[in-house]
Amino acid sequence: MDRGRRHRVVVTGLGVIASCGIGKDAFFAGLSGPAAEGPQRVDEFDPSVWFDAKEARQTDRFAQLSVAAAQLALDDAGELLADPTRCGVIFGTGTGGLATIQEQIILLIAKGPQRVSPRLVPMMMGNAGAAAISIRFGWRGPCETVVTACASATHAISNAFRLVGDGRCDAVITGGAEAAITASGGLDAIGLAAFANMTALSTSGHSRPFDRRRDGFVIAEGSGALVLEELGQARSRNAHIYAEILGAASTADAYHITAPAPGGQGAVACMELALEDAGISPSEVACINGHGTSTPLNDLAEAEAISKVFGRPGPPVTSIKGVTGHSLGAAGALEAVASILSIEHGLIPPTAGLEEEDPEIHLDIVTGAARPFTPGPVLSNSFGFGGHNGCLVFGPPSP
Amino acid sequence: MSDATFEKFKKCAVDVLQVPEDRIVPEASFADDLNADSLDLVEFVMALEEAFAITVDETELDGIDTVGQAYELVVSKL
Numbered sequence: 001m002d003r004g005r006r007h008r009v010v011v012t013g014l015g016v017i018a019s020c021g022i023g024k025d026a027f028f029a030g031l032s033g034p035a036a037e038g039p040q041r042v043d044e045f046d047p048s049v050w051f052d053a054k055e056a057r058q059t060d061r062f063a064q065l066s067v068a069a070a071q072l073a074l075d076d077a078g079e080l081l082a083d084p085t086r087c088g089v090i091f092g093t094g095t096g097g098l099a100t101i102q103e104q105i106i107l108l109i110a111k112g113p114q115r116v117s118p119r120l121v122p123m124m125m126g127n128a129g130a131a132a133i134s135i136r137f138g139w140r141g142p143c144e145t146v147v148t149a150c151a152s153a154t155h156a157i158s159n160a161f162r163l164v165g166d167g168r169c170d171a172v173i174t175g176g177a178e179a180a181i182t183a184s185g186g187l188d189a190i191g192l193a194a195f196a197n198m199t200a201l202s203t204s205g206h207s208r209p210f211d212r213r214r215d216g217f218v219i220a221e222g223s224g225a226l227v228l229e230e231l232g233q234a235r236s237r238n239a240h241i242y243a244e245i246l247g248a249a250s251t252a253d254a255y256h257i258t259a260p261a262p263g264g265q266g267a268v269a270c271m272e273l274a275l276e277d278a279g280i281s282p283s284e285v286a287c288i289n290g291h292g293t294s295t296p297l298n299d300l301a302e303a304e305a306i307s308k309v310f311g312r313p314g315p316p317v318t319s320i321k322g323v324t325g326h327s328l329g330a331a332g333a334l335e336a337v338a339s340i341l342s343i344e345h346g347l348i349p350p351t352a353g354l355e356e357e358d359p360e361i362h363l364d365i366v367t368g369a370a371r372p373f374t375p376g377p378v379l380s381n382s383f384g385f386g387g388h389n390g391c392l393v394f395g396p397p398s399p
Numbered sequence: 400m401s402d403a404t405f406e407k408f409k410k411c412a413v414d415v416l417q418v419p420e421d422r423i424v425p426e427a428s429f430a431d432d433l434n435a436d437s438l439d440l441v442e443f444v445m446a447l448e449e450a451f452a453i454t455v456d457e458t459e460l461d462g463i464d465t466v467g468q469a470y471e472l473v474v475s476k477l
Contacts, residue, residue, distance in 0.1 A: 054417035054434075115449065118441040 005165035010397060012239040013077025013227030015069040015175075016337045017042055019220055020323050023072060027334075028341045028349070031320050032370050035353030036207040039181050039192065040220035040325035058119055059132060060097030061179035065223035065330075066129030067136055070173045073225035074137065080171050080229070081237055088141035088169040089134045090160040091225075092152030092176030094329030094384075095191070097124030099182045102190045129177050141169050147329070149384030150291070152176050154332030157226060157392055158248035164228050171233070175333035177223030195219055198258065200295060207326075208353040209292035209319035210299050210361050217293040220325030224333025226340075241397040243340045246377060247278025253387030259297055264305030266389045271309045271379065274391035278377065282310045285393075286376030287348050289339045291383045292319020293326050294353070298383065303361040313364035316371060322352030332382040332390060339378040339394050346375050404477070408470055411446040415439060425467030433466075447473055 016023065019040035020030025042065075047056040050068045059067075070089075074080075080087070100123040108116050122128060127145040134143040142163060146156040153176025160174035180191040195201045202208075202216035234241055251273065253266035260267070275282060288310075291302055306314055320338045327334055342348050347370045354367050375396040382390045409423045416433050429435040435443070444455050447469075453476040463469050 052417070057417060111449075115445060117445075118438045122438075 008231035009164045013073040015072025015225040018222040031349035036218045036325040060123045063129040066177040069223035069225035070133045077227040082170040086170045087139040088172040089143040091130040092146045092156035095180045096126035100124045148388035151382040151384035151388040151390040152329035154382035154390035175225035176330045178328040178330040179221045212358040214294045218325035220327040222327040243394045246395040247393040249273035260301035264301035267305035270389035278393040288317045289380040291381045318366040343375040
């Protein structure tokens, strides 16, 4: 067990806000629902449940989602009995307060610099989500933000895992949030326009991970949060332990700002390092929660990388993005929650939207209905624009 | 004090500070009674400038702590 870590790290609280469900139970049930079509807003999310009117007005939607998911996770974890100076917040986001930047630039053009809000910077900065969480809960340990595009939340969880594993923190709230859809059209659609014009978005509006007809991702907003604790502390307070984090890894492609390296070389290195960190062999992995964005390049590179590490067909693979769409900097957190709940329920959610598997992809992909499995280590992959690769390995809690 | 002018002033305060209308009274302190921080005050002044088509220099805000003082400043510019 000694991989240079002083402590074992477990997950004791889960919070999630996604278009397929708010809260862990609704979310997991929603993962067996229909495939995503068109931008996935979380219409059910009501900021007034979480913020008074003034706070809501002064907090960008991505930071609102951050705080709300963190609150759900902390409520789920129960009373932590931890010293606030040893409690940390490590939260990810891809684009931060994009809607706020857009709104203020429109105002700048219309009314001039005198009318730009003094709240612009504290609302748009990527660390606003992490800061809002620490302020709300009074957690005074490390409070940092990770920005690695679509791998942000996975890297945040990975860094949080080190903080608890190394003994700096007794508890950490970690995960990620994203609200990049901004508005639906016209001058206020900077997020949609940007992703569409880089040809990353699905032109058909369908999320179809690993399908031969896949044509891009379906954009989503959302957030996910995990409470990580040191194993002994979690046991001493009789916390419900969902899973243990067995290992994590981070690598870079050093290749191209948006395209994955050919053959998924960066992803291969990352998965291998994560397994090494977890001290397990590829054959011990019970399930892979893939990045599976539904873009032509990502899914092929990821499939090739998985085949290289695990052989053909390898362990069952799923992409929840068929249902959730791609929530960018939050995706790794949604997928971590899904991986952990897979372990909890012994069920791998299906890859919605996949009807005709790409003949160049040779994986055992879970489709149709959720597939029962004997809980074992689950590998969760995230790959971000910029060539950032992140992998996490979750395992069932020790008896 | 014209009613219409004060109503307009009050609306700016309610919009920016998100406090109930009945708390916008002359003796109310921005910091102590209306929970307004320095950024709130900057936003409030911007809203006043916009609503009344006036310009308020930063130096004019020195010593302005209450609703009444702020209102007098606005009225002096109309």
